[in-house]
Amino acid sequence: MERRRGKIAFFGPMTNPESISLPIYGKIARFRVDRELGTTHFGCDLSICHGACCTMPAEAGAPILESEIAELERVLPIVRKYLSEDSLATIANEGVWRRERDGSLTIPAIRGRDCIFVTYDSPSSGAERNSKHPGRGPVTEQTAYCAIEKAYRAGEIEGFPKPMSCHLFPIRIYPTGENTFEIVYEEISECKGGRKRGKSERIPLLDFLHSPLVRALGPERVGRLRKAVLSE
Numbered sequence: 001m002e003r004r005r006g007k008i009a010f011f012g013p014m015t016n017p018e019s020i021s022l023p024i025y026g027k028i029a030r031f032r033v034d035r036e037l038g039t040t041h042f043g044c045d046l047s048i049c050h051g052a053c054c055t056m057p058a059e060a061g062a063p064i065l066e067s068e069i070a071e072l073e074r075v076l077p078i079v080r081k082y083l084s085e086d087s088l089a090t091i092a093n094e095g096v097w098r099r100e101r102d103g104s105l106t107i108p109a110i111r112g113r114d115c116i117f118v119t120y121d122s123p124s125s126g127a128e129r130n131s132k133h134p135g136r137g138p139v140t141e142q143t144a145y146c147a148i149e150k151a152y153r154a155g156e157i158e159g160f161p162k163p164m165s166c167h168l169f170p171i172r173i174y175p176t177g178e179n180t181f182e183i184v185y186e187e188i189s190e191c192k193g194g195r196k197r198g199k200s201e202r203i204p205l206l207d208f209l210h211s212p213l214v215r216a217l218g219p220e221r222v223g224r225l226r227k228a229v230l231s232e
């Protein structure tokens with residue numbers, strides 16, 4: 001997996017923090033922003049990647065926030081019916097989160113690959129449509145989905161569509177110090193289809209990921225982020 005990052009812009013604390021509605025990142029957080037966010041076109045195409053971001057080989061699973069531990073434990077009893085025997089065995093041994101050596105929190109993966117919350121559609125059913133791109137029609141090969149998102153879309157859980165880092169990907173928010181963060185676009189080889197679709201259909205990355213950005217930052221800070229990276 002290859003990763004690439006672009007140039008950086010800045011935007012600071014909000015002038016009116018009270019206007020933010022339930023952002024995950026706190027009122028005093030400061031952010032450095034990758035200017036490439038404003039020039040990138042992107043739109044996931046599961047018919048090409050088959051949900052590769054849920055199954056990528058990696059040393060650690062998806063990063064999570066401290067506040068998401070309780071959410072993962074809350075939704076587990078509801079989503080476990082979607083999980084494989086391997087997932088349930090890994091959860092029984094390791095739980096639904098772990099702390100890495102650097103202190104960060106992650107979701108365990110099965111043998112360094114599939115997220116424990118992954119679920120697969122049947123390649124023969126064609127019933128599951130591309131969840132990030134409903135207009136693309138049935139997916140014809142086995143595709144990985146987030147079981148939490150599946151339950152959320154089915155109305156089985158409320159208030160937690162999936163972990164923030166997964167919802168935002170390929171945008172990442174990395175901590176860089178106390179209450180300071182860096183917001184970057186990560187280009188990985190698995191997202192080739194998303195880049196191609198984004199360019200051909202002229203889908204701005206910031207539009208495609210507007211909903212998770214608002215969930216993370218609140219609407220006013222997303223407006224300021226857009227202004228910062230679209231102003232040049």
Ligand code: SF4
Binds near residue numbers: 045049054193
């Ligand atoms: S983020 Fe990339 S790998 Fe994940 S669904 Fe979108 S295009 Fe596929």
